[in-house]
Amino acid sequence: MRTANLNGRLVLVFEDGVVDVEKASDGLFPSEPQAIFDCWPEFRTWATSAASADHKRIPLDQRQLRAPVPRPRQVFAVALNYSDHVAESAFDIPSQPSVFTKYPTSLAGPYDAIELPSVVVDWEVELVAVVGTRAHKVAAADAWQFVAGLTTGQDLSERRIQLEGPAPQFSLGKSFPGFSPTGPVLVTPDEFPDPDDLGLGCAVDGETMQESRTSRMIFSVPEQVAWISAICPLLPGDLIFTGTPAGVGGARDPRRFLAPGEELRSWVEGIGELRNPLIGSQR
Ligand code: ZN
Secondary structure (H helix, E strand, C coil): CEEEEECCEEEEEECCEEEEHHHHCCCCCCCCCCHHHHHHHHHHHHHHHHHHCCCCCECCCHHHEECCCCCCCCEEEEECCEHHHHHHCCCCCCCCCEEEECCHHHEECCCCCEECCCCCEECCEEEEEEECCCECCCCHHHHHHHEEEEEEEECCEEHHHHHCCCCCCCCHHHCCCCCEEEEEEEECHHHCCCCCCCEEEEEECCEEEEEEEHHHECCCHHHHHHHHHCCCCECCCCEEECCCCCCCHHHCCCCCCCCCCCEEEEEECCCEEEEEEEECCCC
16 A cells, blocks of 8 residues: 655555545545554555545646655654665664654655755665554564555755764754655555565765665664664654665765755655755755
């Protein structure tokens, strides 16, 4: 199943168009894309029958797509989770996941323009896992069943704010408005031949900067769910940014960062791509 946020309304996405969930279900399910996570298991059951039913298909206007999960209560992110990125960042391979938060006000849609607050804003393409049912102290072996789906994300990072101070704290430097674009759709794990092995990458103005596979993660999606949920209960509709592979700008020689006028394109195999134009600071 593929769902999306079409201009604020939850839709099912099919090859030949989209179906408005509230209308097709006669109001049984809400139109609001975040509210569906209050009844995700029931919605999945209904959507299975909706796929074969004769609901009205609307042509999909890609440019009207917004963040598929627009108002999560918690947004977790995992740093240093691909060994080639750990190496380029000059850290040792972590023995446990390194977790921080991206505040929800940083969320953006798949085609939104992103304002650059400084000249040291970097890219980090990431697979984003969306929680489907409350998960507290779950085992990795059971973790996929708590995941509603996967989407494409960018963990944009202002490297000065991220790394300055007596001890680096990542959260603020990764939470400027627009620094967490996601989309274009949410795809349930069963849609993938292997949800633990997806190609992902990003390009700046057509030049590929990152390209890897999620099977190269140090801590897999289920291991991340297990680790975080051992402490924080994961709530329906929460996001987990699962780490970025090598190729970030700050680790290049010479260093390279995003500039106004460029376009950042980010993709995950089987999900789709984000295309975010970058603009200068208005201040
Ligand atoms: Zn990241």
